[in-house]
Amino acid sequence: MDDPVRTLVAWCPDWPVVAMGRSLDQPVAVVASNRVVAASRAARMAGVTRGQRRRAAQAACADLEVLPRDESIEARCFEPVLASLDDLTPRIEVVRPGTCAFAVRGPSRYFGGDAAVVEGVVQRMAEVVGNRTDVRVGVADGPFAAGLAARLADPVKLVEAGRVAGFLSPMSVTVLERPDLCDVLIRLGVTTLGTFAELPASSVIARFGSAGVEAHRLAAGLDPYPPVARSLDPDWSVSTEIDPPANRVDRVAFCARGLADELHGRLAAEGVACVRVAIEAETEHGEVLLRLWRHEGALSAAAVADRVRWQLDGWLNGSAVSRPSGGISRLALMPDEVIPATGRQLGFWGGETEADERAARVAARLQGQLGIDSVMVPELRGGRETNQQVELVSAATVELRGRSIQPESNESAPWPGGLPVPSPARVPVDPVAAELLDGDGQPVIVSGRGAASGRPARLAVGGRSAEVEAWAGPWPVDERWWDPGSHRRRARFQVLTADGSAHLLSLEGGRWWITATWD
Amino acid sequence: MASSGSETAALLDMVAQQTTPLALAHEQTLPVLPVLEGLLPGGALRRGSTVEIHGIGATSLALALAAQPSAAGSWTALVGVPSIGLMAAAEAGLSLNRLFVVRPPTPGSWSDVVASLVGSVDVIVVAGGHRAGSGDLRRLTARLRERGSVLIRVGEAPWSSSSFKATSGNGADVHMRIVSSKWEGLGDGHGVLHRRRVEVRADGRGASARPRSVKLFLPGSNGAPEPVELASVAQLLVS
Numbered sequence: 001m002d003d004p005v006r007t008l009v010a011w012c013p014d015w016p017v018v019a020m021g022r023s024l025d026q027p028v029a030v031v032a033s034n035r036v037v038a039a040s041r042a043a044r045m046a047g048v049t050r051g052q053r054r055r056a057a058q059a060a061c062a063d064l065e066v067l068p069r070d071e072s073i074e075a076r077c078f079e080p081v082l083a084s085l086d087d088l089t090p091r092i093e094v095v096r097p098g099t100c101a102f103a104v105r106g107p108s109r110y111f112g113g114d115a116a117v118v119e120g121v122v123q124r125m126a127e128v129v130g131n132r133t134d135v136r137v138g139v140a141d142g143p144f145a146a147g148l149a150a151r152l153a154d155p156v157k158l159v160e161a162g163r164v165a166g167f168l169s170p171m172s173v174t175v176l177e178r179p180d181l182c183d184v185l186i187r188l189g190v191t192t193l194g195t196f197a198e199l200p201a202s203s204v205i206a207r208f209g210s211a212g213v214e215a216h217r218l219a220a221g222l223d224p225y226p227p228v229a230r231s232l233d234p235d236w237s238v239s240t241e242i243d244p245p246a247n248r249v250d251r252v253a254f255c256a257r258g259l260a261d262e263l264h265g266r267l268a269a270e271g272v273a274c275v276r277v278a279i280e281a282e283t284e285h286g287e288v289l290l291r292l293w294r295h296e297g298a299l300s301a302a303a304v305a306d307r308v309r310w311q312l313d314g315w316l317n318g319s320a321v322s323r324p325s326g327g328i329s330r331l332a333l334m335p336d337e338v339i340p341a342t343g344r345q346l347g348f349w350g351g352e353t354e355a356d357e358r359a360a361r362v363a364a365r366l367q368g369q370l371g372i373d374s375v376m377v378p379e380l381r382g383g384r385e386t387n388q389q390v391e392l393v394s395a396a397t398v399e400l401r402g403r404s405i406q407p408e409s410n411e412s413a414p415w416p417g418g419l420p421v422p423s424p425a426r427v428p429v430d431p432v433a434a435e436l437l438d439g440d441g442q443p444v445i446v447s448g449r450g451a452a453s454g455r456p457a458r459l460a461v462g463g464r465s466a467e468v469e470a471w472a473g474p475w476p477v478d479e480r481w482w483d484p485g486s487h488r489r490r491a492r493f494q495v496l497t498a499d500g501s502a503h504l505l506s507l508e509g510g511r512w513w514i515t516a517t518w519d
Numbered sequence: 520m521a522s523s524g525s526e527t528a529a530l531l532d533m534v535a536q537q538t539t540p541l542a543l544a545h546e547q548t549l550p551v552l553p554v555l556e557g558l559l560p561g562g563a564l565r566r567g568s569t570v571e572i573h574g575i576g577a578t579s580l581a582l583a584l585a586a587q588p589s590a591a592g593s594w595t596a597l598v599g600v601p602s603i604g605l606m607a608a609a610e611a612g613l614s615l616n617r618l619f620v621v622r623p624p625t626p627g628s629w630s631d632v633v634a635s636l637v638g639s640v641d642v643i644v645v646a647g648g649h650r651a652g653s654g655d656l657r658r659l660t661a662r663l664r665e666r667g668s669v670l671i672r673v674g675e676a677p678w679s680s681s682s683f684k685a686t687s688g689n690g691a692d693v694h695m696r697i698v699s700s701k702w703e704g705l706g707d708g709h710g711v712l713h714r715r716r717v718e719v720r721a722d723g724r725g726a727s728a729r730p731r732s733v734k735l736f737l738p739g740s741n742g743a744p745e746p747v748e749l750a751s752v753a754q755l756l757v758s
Contacts, residue, residue, distance in 0.1 A: 355592055362636055362640060370624055374622050374623070378618055403616040422739070425578040
C-alpha cells in the first residue's frame with residue numbers, strides 16, 4: 001500500500017478560459033475573488049500571471065477581457081471530454097474541471113503498455129477538444145508525480161515505474177503548492193524536492209506537523225498518506241431513490257445536498273474525512289453515470305453537493321448522444337478514499353470557529369430559500385468613490401470560516417482623489433437627484449477649470465430644501481479620459497446643511513446628485 | 520466514602536454552589552465599545568434584546584454598537600439596508616470578515632429572514648420603515664430572547680420620502696436618540712468633515728428604564744467613535 005498507484009493524468013491547459021468559449025489567442029483572464037485563476041496564451045504573453053490581482057492584470061494587458069469564474073460551466077464543458085475516455089477505463093477521476101486522472105495498471109495490461117493507453121487518451125481527447133486547446137498527458141507512480149509530468153509534457157511524458165524519486169528530485173519545492181511550507185523551506189535553504197526528501201521524516205514531523213509529513217512523502221515519491229490499517233467500510237456509501245425521477249438538475253442537486261450532509265455526518269462520526277468520492281447517478285432506464293471526484297483537502301458537504309450538480313449538469317444538458325434517456329431515479333455517494341480527519345479544532349465553549357460555522361450554515365440556508373444573491377459578503381476593492389471601495393459578492397462563492405479580506409499592506413496605499421476618513425455611513429445604491437443653489441437661487445455650476453460659479457446657499461432634495469451651513473469643494477475627478485466608453489468627469493462637494501446632515505454631492509453632466517450621506 | 524449523611528449533604532451543597540453558573544443564559548451580554556458603555560445598563564448589550572435608534576447619525580451609532588461584538592468574533596447581518604456604507608462600518612470597528620449583507624426578496628419578508636438569522640448571527644441590523652404584523656413581531660422578539668441575538672433597528676436616512684413609522688408600541692428594549700450633533704472641520708468653502716460631536720440619549724424599559732446620556736465624537740477623526748472627555752483633556756494638555 002506504500003507504493004503509489006501508477007496513474008495517468010490528462011490535462012487540458014487553460015480550461016477555465018476554454019470553457020468560457022474564448023479562443024486562447026484572445027487576451028482573456030478568468031478571475032475569482034479579484035485574483036486571476038487562469039489566463040489565455042495571448043494574455044500570458046502580455047504578462048498576465050496566475051494569482052495576479054485583477055487591476056495588475058489589466059495594467060499589464062490593456063485590452064484584457066476579464067471574466068468571472070464559473071466552475072459549473074467548466075465542469076459541464078469537461079463532461080464530453082470525460083465521456084470520450086469511458087471506453088478506456090470505467091473509473092475516471094476528476095481532479096478539477098480540465099484535469100482528470102485514472103489508475104493506468106489495468107488499461108495498460110489490456111491495451112499492451114502505457115504508451116498504447118496514452119496514445120488512445122491523446123487521440124480521443126484531441127477529437128473532442130479540437131483546436132480549442134491542446135492535451136497533455138503524464139504517467140507516473142502516484143497522482144502527484146503524474147500531475148507534474150502532465151504539466152511538463154509536450155504533449156506526453158512517461159516516467160518509468162520506480163524512477164519517480166529521480167524525476168521529482170530536481171524540482172523546486174514550490175510545486176508542492178503549500179505556500180507557507182515552501183516559504184519556510186526556501187529560507188532554510190531547502191529548494192528542491194530532492195533535498196527536502198532527504199530530510200529525516202522524524203525531524204519533518206517534529207518541525208512541520210502532519211501537513212509537513214504529507215508534503216515530505218509526496219517529495220519522496222510516496223503516497224501522501226501513510227498506510228492506514230483499516231479497510232474501507234462499504235457501508236459508508238449513501239444513496240437515495242428519487243421518485244418521481246428527476247429531469248432537472250436543481251431537483252437532483254437538492255437531494256444531493258441532503259445526501260452529502262448525511263455522508264458527511266457519517267464520516268465525521270467515524271473520525272474520517274473523504275478525499276475522493278464516487279458519485280453515481282442512475283436513470284429510470286438503468287443507465288449509470290459514475291465519476292470520481294478528488295479534492296486536495298477533504299471534501300466538505302457543500303463541495304460534494306457542488307460536484308454532483310456539475311456532473312449532472314454535464315450529463316443532463318450534454319449532447320444528444322450522451323444524454324440519458326430518462327430521468328434520474330437513484331443517486332449514490334460512495335467515499336472512495338478516506339483519511340483520518342484532522343479537522344478543525346473548535347474553540348473551547350464554542351468561540352470564533354463555532355460562530356463562523358453557524359454563520360456559514362445560515363447563509364447556505366437563506367441562499368437555498370431566497371436565491372444565491374440574497375446573502376452577500378463584502379470584498380475590498382480599490383477605488384476613489386465610496387461605492388467602489390467595497391464590492392459585495394455572493395456568500396456562496398467564498399469560504400466563510402476563518403475569512404480574512406484585509407488587503408495586503410502594499411494594496412492599502414491611498415487612492416489619489418479618494419475621500420478622507422471618516423467615510424459616509426450611508427451610500428445609496430442609486431444616487432439621489434438634488435439641486436444646489438447659490439444665494440440668488442441659481443444652480444451652482446463648476447467651470448471647465450474647476451471653479452464654482454457661486455457660494456452654495458441652499459440644498460433642495462425632492463421638494464424639501466435646507467440652508468447650507470458649511471461646504472467645501474469642488475474636488476474635480478476626471479476618470480478614464482482615454483476611454484470614451486467609461487470616461488467620467490465630475491466635481492464633488494461636501495455640504496453640511498442647517499438640519500445637521502452632511503452630504504457628499506456630485507455634479508456630473510450638469511446635474512447634482514447626493515452620492516453619500518454621513519448619517 | 521466513610522463520612523456521615525449530613526457531611527455528604529453539606530459537601531453536595533458546596534459542590535452545587537460552586538457549579539452554579541454565575542450568569543443565567545438570558546443575562547449573557549455582548550460587549551460594546553468603552554465610549555458607549557454609559558448608554559446601556561451594565562455597560563453591555565443584553566443578548567436577546569432589541570435596540571431602536573432614531574435621529575441624524577443613527578446609522579453611525581448602529582455601526583458603533585455592532586463594532587465591539589464583531590471585533591470579538593461575532594457575525595453581523597445587515598438586513599434590507601443596502602445603502603449602509605461598508606467603509607464607514609469598517610472604520611467604526613466592524614470586521615468585514617464577519618459581515619453579511621442580506622437582501623430580502625420583498626419588504627414584507629424581512630421578518631422571516633431575520634427569524635432565520637436569529638441564533639446564528641449575533642447582531643442583526645435592520646432599517647426602520649420595514650413593517651410587520653404584530654404577531655410576527657411578537658414571535659420574532661420571543662425568538663430573539665430564546666436564541667440570544669441582538670436586533671438593532673435604524674431610522675431612515677433623511678432623504679427618504681417614506682416616512683419612518685415609530686414602532687414604540689412594539690416595544691424595543693432600548694431606545695436611543697441622537698439629540699444633538701455638531702460637525703467639526705468643515706468651513707465656508709474650506710476644510711473637510713473631520714468629526715462630529717453628538718449627544719446620545721437612551722431609555723427603554725426594565726433595566727434600561729433610567730434615562731442615560733453620553734457625549735462622544737461619532738464618527739471620530741479616524742472613523743471610530745471617540746470619547747469627548749479624553750479628547751478635551753488631550754487638548755488641554757496640548758494648549
